[in-house]
Amino acid sequence: MTTQTLTESITCACGKCSCTVDPATAIEKGGQYYCCEACANGHADGKGCGKSGCGCGS
Numbered sequence: 906m907t908t909q910t911l912t913e914s915i916t917c918a919c920g921k922c923s924c925t926v927d928p929a930t931a932i933e934k935g936g937q938y939y940c941c942e943a944c945a946n947g948h949a950d951g952k953g954c955g956k957s958g959c960g961c962g963s
């Protein structure tokens with residue numbers, strides 16, 4: 906039996922980021938939700954989101 910918890914988790918709007926974000930704590934920009942400032946800024950400074958295993962920003 907599988908129990909699926911319906912959380913409001915969504916994926917970061919950054920194209921290369923696969924992190925899930927909680928709308929309650931996500932950074933919102935232009936109506937989209939990002940996991941961190943770096944993603945929200947489109948990695949303008951080349952920084953990744955810092956999550957291990959996520960290669961976005963590089």
Ligand SMILES: [Zn+2]
Nearest residue numbers: 922954959961
């Ligand atoms: Zn990421």
Ligand SMILES: [Zn+2]
Nearest residue numbers: 917922940944
């Ligand atoms: Zn992200």
Ligand SMILES: [Zn+2]
Nearest residue numbers: 919922944961
């Ligand atoms: Zn990103």
